[in-house]
Amino acid sequence: DSGVTQTPKHLITATGQRVTLRCSxxxxxxxxxxxxxSLDQGLQFLIQxxxxxxxxxxNILERFSAQQFPDLHSELNLSxxxxxxxxxxxxxxxxxxxxxxxxxxxxxxxLSVL
Amino acid sequence: xNEVEQSPQNLTAQEGEFITINCSYSVGIxxxxxxxxxxxxxxxxxxxxxxxxxxHGRLIATINIQEKHSSLHITASHPRDSAVxxxxxxxxxxxxxxxxxxxxxxxxxxxx
Numbered sequence: 001d002s003g004v005t006q007t008p009k010h011l012i013t014a015t016g017q018r019v020t021l022r023c024s025x026x027x028x029x030x031x032x033x034x035x036x037x038s039l040d041q042g043l044q045f046l047i048q049x050x051x052x053x054x055x056x057x058x059n060i061l062e063r064f065s066a067q068q069f070p071d072l073h074s075e076l077n078l079s080x081x082x083x084x085x086x087x088x089x090x091x092x093x094x095x096x097x098x099x100x101x102x103x104x105x106x107x108x109x110x111l112s113v114l
Numbered sequence: 115x116n117e118v119e120q121s122p123q124n125l126t127a128q129e130g131e132f133i134t135i136n137c138s139y140s141v142g143i144x145x146x147x148x149x150x151x152x153x154x155x156x157x158x159x160x161x162x163x164x165x166x167x168x169x170h171g172r173l174i175a176t177i178n179i180q181e182k183h184s185s186l187h188i189t190a191s192h193p194r195d196s197a198v199x200x201x202x203x204x205x206x207x208x209x210x211x212x213x214x215x216x217x218x219x220x221x222x223x224x225x226x
Binding site for chain 1: 162
């Protein structure tokens with residue numbers, strides 16, 4: 001058990017809908033990272049938050065947004081969903097986001113857009 | 115061309131064999147990660163390297179910065195090692211620790 005909790009484990013929804021994925025980092029970790037794993041693109045970095053502030057952005061679509069709350073949990077919001085958004089979404093956490101820190105991954109949320 | 119290339123894509127081994135998975139990258143990096151993803155989907159970070167060699171149990175990871183190449187070795191392989199192994203690099207020049215470029219993965223199957 002990595003200590004990173006993601007909910008829900010599975011999500012099935014329809015095109016055009018909006019969903020929220022939730023991530024609770026390991027106790028004491030200030031950084032949260034979101035990744036998308038799809039069959040055609042593989043794993044891609046989406047966004048990082050550190051202690052409530054956005055720290056870095058990757059290949060995140062404008063239809064997607066994230067935030068990190070004062071209790072350090074994070075939510076990834078996906079809107080106007082398309083079939084191509086079907087993927088496994090992971091979050092990871094680390095202590096402070098420094099260069100030599102190990103990442104701890106959650107078990108992922110499998111999103112299916114029908 | 116992908117910035118991170120792994121070989122082989124698929125690997126089948128007999129229990130007890132020595133296994134090597136390779137990762138080549140084309141960009142300057144500050145760190146390289148080896149990750150393990152089991153069939154259930156969860157990802158575990160095995161190693162993070164910026165130079166040299168690291169060992170943990172039966173797993174050994176090496177990196178050659180000049181040649182832009184890393185290898186993951188598994189000694190005395192076991193069926194429970196069956197998983198997808200993913201190489202990921204963090205580009206040099208600063209930026210987020212988690213802003214990684216991932217390889218496509220090597221699917222390892224170890225037969226009893």
